[in-house]
Amino acid sequence: MPKVDIALSLYCELISRILCLNCFQKLRIATMTKTLAEIGLLMMINPEIKNDDLHLPPDGLPCYRILTGKDDAKFCHRVSEALSLGYQLYGSPAATFNGQDVIVAQAIIWPEAQ
Template sequence: MSTPPDGLPRYRVLTGPDDETFCRRVSDVIALGYRLHEGPAVTFNGERVIVAQALIWPEAEHGK
């Protein structure tokens, strides 16, 4: 598939607390065919760890 399904963008950033729900969201997007783009960004908001993970559609990696 040369484009993401359901009209989704080629580049996505998911954010949220570092918990099972966030990990499942990232896993679901990987299962669609996206690939991790670099490592995650992690910060602490005073209460919990917050993670941001960029994902990219494989064709977009090569400028297609």
């Protein structure tokens, strides 16, 4: 596996663990520190590696996101915008009712993270 793919995989795994509320409590500081150190070491060993080479999402966006909101055109536009940036749908959408509005959620993932 190329070094760039390893760095991207480590970065996306770290972000996914941080964003997952159930996993957050299980995430140890040592694991996070080790992962960040490995990414930093890889970039120090290969200074020619840039963000563009790692195929990261634009504008510093995370590799894994959950979009939530009222089930309306605005939410649909947010999902469409993420897809046009290059994200892919991840899993099925979810819906619930808060007593006033239908609230929907859709997970998206950057394709390089899979």
